Amino acid sequence: MHIQNKILILDDEQQFMELCKELLSTLPAKPDVRTASSGAHAIALLEAEPYSLLLTDLRMPNIDGFQVLAIVRRRFPSLRTMVMTGVTEDEYRTRAYAMGIDMYLEKPKTSQDIKMFVDCVESLLAREEAGGFRGVQSKTLTDIVQMESLSQSSVTLKFTNGPFVGKIWLLNGDLMDAEMGELQGEDAFKKIMSWRAGTFEHLPADTKRERRIMNSVQGLLLDSAQMLDEMAAGEVPGSGGEKAKATSPLAELGRSPGVEFVLTTEMGKGKKFEHFACEAPDKTAAWAARAAERFNHLGEKIKAGTLQQIVTTGTQRGTGLAPKGEKVLCAGFQSGRTAGQILETLKKMAAQWAS
């Protein structure tokens, strides 16, 4: 099944982002292109749903591109990253490549530059579709383990897939042990083998490692085939399968025009909440819950009728609150949206949420 690629553009220049968005939307792969004007918002979006490619500027206020790349490399190791910046010094280019980016481009100035930029993005998306572990392109995890086993290596393989880290110990090509979180031995091995993409590194062999796996590598690899099927169905945590890529109802609401984040909570203290791409969900939920409750009471007291919506605009962003019974829908909007635009979008979102 074809999965739509998602691209996240991070830049503090709104016009440049819009231009990139327009250019990339014309790619044959028809990627879903989202934008973020701050590093914090970009990280929140990446946490909310999986992306195929992050396209980032380097010079930005508060959190710069390097800081974002450092966080991304640690938390989303399999994410393709591309720097597009006005910074031309080789020092920065080298530093960015050292952080594991896939491509470094200067901001396009001519039509040829634009064509090259679009071609590069298309090429990166094609690599993303091919999957594979970074460093051994087009090789599956099974291939890696099989290669090490056949060459009778003594090595510790460390695999990272998002927040998950797994280790496999081999001694003279024999599988000694595996570990992933609380899992050990064969269970850990099968779990690691279910991962679709990520990063891996060779660590020195641990000859004193106690042997917990008695079955052969080949036998276990066959067993793991079943896990690979589950992975395709997205049933394995961190596998990046179909279910993992499926969008939540809040993410659907987040696609409304100008929306930066969506959060739902209950009137009162807002301790329970769900959110999509909200930078500080706990504080936002507390504010939304409290404001909705206070204005609800105010409406009753001054006999103004039912509270329908609250809209705010500000220098950083706008927000919209819409209560439904005891629940509250809160959405963040890009700065520059008028109160009228926010209200119109909020009404549609509230109707969709209620249904």
Next chain:
Amino acid sequence: MGLLDFFSSKKNAPAIDRLPSGSFTVDRHGNVLTSTLPRSFDEANVREIGKTVMEAMVCAREANLPVTEMSIHFSGLKITAKEQGGGVMIFLAPVR
């Protein structure tokens, strides 16, 4: 006619509160400074609106959502608050 008089006679019926139209300003502590609201609208209600709006704006700032303008839509009234040098100017407009 006597029957019609019976239906039209509302001398003893309670008066229906009219939702106010006008504006007022509050300082950063929520004290009402000036008002163009009708005197028929209870002063306690005016203070309550000012206090609730100020609190919502302060809490929004604390939640990293600084607000310069806020509109609260009730089924019968729209309240619009605009930040002005620490205080707030608040407009009330009944929904027609």
